[in-house]
Amino acid sequence: MSKVKYNIDELHNLVNFGLRNNMVSNNLANKLLPDLVNDFYDSLIQKGSPIKNSFYKNMNLNSLKDVELTANANSNKKEDWLAEYTEKFDIVIDDGFISDVHNGTTMYRPYQYDYFKMFDMYSKHNKLKLYQPYFKPKNRLSDYAILNSTGPVGIKYYANKTFSQSICYADSYKDKDITCVFAIIDVGKNTKLTLDEFFENKNGVKLYNITYIVRENAKVKLLRKHDYTNKDKACNVIDSNFIQFPGSKVTVEIYGEGSKHTQDNMDFDIYNDCDTNVIGNFNLFNNYTNNITVNINHLSPNSSSIVDVRTIGDDNSHSSFIGKININKQAENTEAHLENKNLIVNNKATMITEPQLNINTKEVICTHGCTVSNLDKDMLYYLESRGVNEFESQELLKRCFITT
Amino acid sequence: MLITQEFTVKVDDQIVLNDLNLDFGPGVHVIMGPNGVGKSTFAHALMGNPNYITEGAVEFYGKDLLAMPTFERAQAGMFLGFQQPTPIEGLSNFQLLHQVLSKKKNAKRLTDNLSDFKKLAGSFKLSDDWDKKQLNVEASGGEKKKNELIQMEMLDPKCVILDEPDSGLDVDAIKQLIKFLNDFSQKPDKIVLIISHYAQLINSLNVDTVTILGNDKVVRGDITLANDVLDNGFQEYV
Numbered sequence: 063m064s065k066v067k068y069n070i071d072e073l074h075n076l077v078n079f080g081l082r083n084n085m086v087s088n089n090l091a092n093k094l095l096p097d098l099v100n101d102f103y104d105s106l107i108q109k110g111s112p113i114k115n116s117f118y119k120n121m122n123l124n125s126l127k128d129v130e131l132t133a134n135a136n137s138n139k140k141e142d143w144l145a146e147y148t149e150k151f152d153i154v155i156d157d158g159f160i161s162d163v164h165n166g167t168t169m170y171r172p173y174q175y176d177y178f179k180m181f182d183m184y185s186k187h188n189k190l191k192l193y194q195p196y197f198k199p200k201n202r203l204s205d206y207a208i209l210n211s212t213g214p215v216g217i218k219y220y221a222n223k224t225f226s227q228s229i230c231y232a233d234s235y236k237d238k239d240i241t242c243v244f245a246i247i248d249v250g251k252n253t254k255l256t257l258d259e260f261f262e263n264k265n266g267v268k269l270y271n272i273t274y275i276v277r278e279n280a281k282v283k284l285l286r287k288h289d290y291t292n293k294d295k296a297c298n299v300i301d302s303n304f305i306q307f308p309g310s311k312v313t314v315e316i317y318g319e320g321s322k323h324t325q326d327n328m329d330f331d332i333y334n335d336c337d338t339n340v341i342g343n344f345n346l347f348n349n350y351t352n353n354i355t356v357n358i359n360h361l362s363p364n365s366s367s368i369v370d371v372r373t374i375g376d377d378n379s380h381s382s383f384i385g386k387i388n389i390n391k392q393a394e395n396t397e398a399h400l401e402n403k404n405l406i407v408n409n410k411a412t413m414i415t416e417p418q419l420n421i422n423t424k425e426v427i428c429t430h431g432c433t434v435s436n437l438d439k440d441m442l443y444y445l446e447s448r449g450v451n452e453f454e455s456q457e458l459l460k461r462c463f464i465t466t
Numbered sequence: 467m468l469i470t471q472e473f474t475v476k477v478d479d480q481i482v483l484n485d486l487n488l489d490f491g492p493g494v495h496v497i498m499g500p501n502g503v504g505k506s507t508f509a510h511a512l513m514g515n516p517n518y519i520t521e522g523a524v525e526f527y528g529k530d531l532l533a534m535p536t537f538e539r540a541q542a543g544m545f546l547g548f549q550q551p552t553p554i555e556g557l558s559n560f561q562l563l564h565q566v567l568s569k570k571k572n573a574k575r576l577t578d579n580l581s582d583f584k585k586l587a588g589s590f591k592l593s594d595d596w597d598k599k600q601l602n603v604e605a606s607g608g609e610k611k612k613n614e615l616i617q618m619e620m621l622d623p624k625c626v627i628l629d630e631p632d633s634g635l636d637v638d639a640i641k642q643l644i645k646f647l648n649d650f651s652q653k654p655d656k657i658v659l660i661i662s663h664y665a666q667l668i669n670s671l672n673v674d675t676v677t678i679l680g681n682d683k684v685v686r687g688d689i690t691l692a693n694d695v696l697d698n699g700f701q702e703y704v
Contacts, residue, residue, distance in 0.1 A: 449540035449541045
């Protein structure tokens with residue numbers, strides 16, 4: 063196949079032209095996930111490029127649009143690339159690829175264990191069809207993560223287990239083409255799962271569509287770390303969909319410093335008797351961009367959610383936050399709290415915060431608070447009066463902002 | 467020595483203190499004056515509070531104090547005990563001291579500093595976990611003042627300016643404060659400036675000078691001046 067240069071705005075043409083291996087052109091994908099492929103492809107044709115979606119209005123998309131991508135670019139993939147990950151991670155996922163690297167083993171095909179099994183399109187009895195109802199096109203960039211991926215990968219954690227694991231979303235190809243990750247994390251009933259996630263930066267663009275299916279009474283703690291290295295040329299669009307079955311609990315902690323362009327967009331569909339916690343801490347500097355959206359849908363009664371996202375903006379950095387709480391008419395006795403605090407250290411930094419509440423029943427407790435503030439001059443003076451220099455005083459106050 | 471020459475302090479172009487020519491050697495110096503005359507302004511201006519514009523000169527043990535940013539003044543040996551110490555959530559009482567003490571030459575080990583801190587806190591009848599309490603957060607006025615004294619003792623400055631250190635303290639704590647200040651001022655080359663109108667405190671210290679800051683003039687004297695003011699008020703002096 064010939065090399066073709068493109069940018070993110072032109073990505074939809076590549077699906078039509080079939081220049082890249084993708085879900086539309088892949089016969090197996092069409093066979094295993096026919097409804098999903100058709101739905102997403104139809105949406106793409108009808109709605110066009112998602113770049114124009116008002117969802118991105120605050121996100122400084124120019125930092126993403128100006129990245130020059132190359133379809134069918136030369137790969138710099140090393141033969142033994144997986145070995146680099148064996149010490150730090152249990153599982154490595156890349157575009158259409160999933161592998162266990164635990165204990166130094168490198169299984170190049172998904173494997174089945176006592177506590178979990180990994181799967182991709184080529185796995186026997188992968189039951190991918192059953193997952194189709196969980197996917198609806200949103201006219202977002204993450205729709206491409208599905209359509210342009212070389213196939214879904216996933217992990218099914220069995221019921222009634224307690225388990226801890228780490229996943230690296232790697233950059234194995236190290237090429238100029240876009241990386242698309244379409245992942246399914248399925249957590250069985252009553253299972254307690256702690257999952258460390260690491261999103262490795264690449265010199266280019268990575269799009270993720272990760273769906274977490276958290277079944278009845280399961281408890282999931284997600285510790286998500288963005289990559290603190292190679293931020294200057296890295297663009298990451300991470301869309302996560304959480305489907306919480308009754309009685310389940312999900313806690314997400316996210317840490318990052320942004321990058322050339324970072325989005326971490328989380329959508330939660332929460333049914334009855336669930337708990338949801340989202341905690342985000344971001345420290346931005348240089349000209350890094352970080353955009354967070356948290357969309358909480360309380361669909362049934364007796365659930366609670368807490369969102370607490372804090373960002374420090376220094377230098378010419380850009381941050382945006384949209385927090386949305388939707389409470390259905392049926393979702394009585396919901397308790398939802400949304401907080402976004404921003405500390406602007408340098409007046410050249412841009413920080414945008416937008417809370418949105420859509421409450422359709424009376425029997426709820428719902429609070430929200432979004433602030434953008436400067437470093438407190440009295441605090442700085444107090445610290446300096448004790449002999450802490452200006453830089454260290456600022457750093458101390460930043461740490462205090464994040465930790466309280 | 468702390469010497470001010472034609473020291474003028476302004477806030478937004480408005481003169482608060484004008485042409486102060488004062489000198490303070492090692493020993494205890496009481497500063498008095500009616501409300502609003504600028505006693506706290508004097509203290510904060512010496513410490514380098516950015517809200518104040520200063521003119522003239524201030525020499526501190528041969529150094530040009532006004533040329534230094536606040537943290538350098540502190541590192542040079544100046545210490546201001548705040549009238550209303552600033553609360554900082556997320557920073558513990560000991561963390562702040564550790565931040566400063568760990569950078570000093572010949573710094574003690576962390577555990578030794580923590581042990582000293584706990585002893586001091588105990589002597590002030592502060593809680594066992596005072597080291598972990600957030601700085602000036604959810605503390606009473608008296609506790610905050612005691613914490614200022616702990617900081618003062620541990621940082622061991624050359625010159626302390628205490629802005630109404632007695633306010634908020636109970637009877638026992640006042641006695642402790644007096645002992646604390648007498649002990650401190652007897653160390654060599656320590657300058658102690660106290661802004662206070664509290665007779666018991668003033669008369670319990672070995673006061674070297676008393677300075678009355680008035681609206682247009684400054685009157686200086688010894689302990690008898692302070693007692694005259696305490697008996698008869700400021701009318702004659704401002």
